[in-house]
Amino acid sequence: DAGITQSPRHKVTETGTPVTLRCHQTENHRYMYWYRQDPGHGLRLIHYSYGVKDTDKGEVSDGYSVSRSKTEDFLLTLESATSSQTSVYFCAIGGDSQNIQYFGAGTRLSVL
């Protein structure tokens, strides 16, 4: 998976609890992305980062926050998880001259 590690790979949590997903890269790519994938909706961009401490919203950012304190780590936080945030979350890296994105293996999150 192109030097991308997502953790945890699976998580079950309860409504109202905070959850943090981690994406770690060893490729030194400038850009990192968080997507979610749901049946009927395909992949949708949540947030992305274009450098340390530089982030921006995607199309489904409500209820999510991100942080990037180091080039290699991009964290996605659900401050108070809801059942609608049950999904598979994918991290991607990219932003090279050819605009190719490389994806991690995904995190399957269930909010009960």
Added chain:
Amino acid sequence: DAKTTQPPSMDCAEGRAANLPCNHSTISGNEYVYWYRQIHSQGPQYIIHGLKNNETNEMASLIITEDRKSSTLILPHATLRDTAVYYCIVRGASQGGSEKLVFGKGMKLTVNP
């Protein structure tokens, strides 16, 4: 991003070439055609991309028509492991990576033994 149209599904026999079509009639001059695939329960995987010339790499070939309104991804010798959802995506070539990938519904390719 320009909209792309793909058939919802296609079958192919193992060992044969798989030709996956994509229409992108509204593509603009500086937009590239990218192909990704997603094998069940895995993250999307980049396959190939091109602007107007045909491209080939170790995974596939990409044939883009002269008017750039359609393209075909060719897997020369399909294997069972090529069974996946294939996404044709058109996006700009701006530097910086700020353009998100817009994944449509894609096309499910099933390679049969």
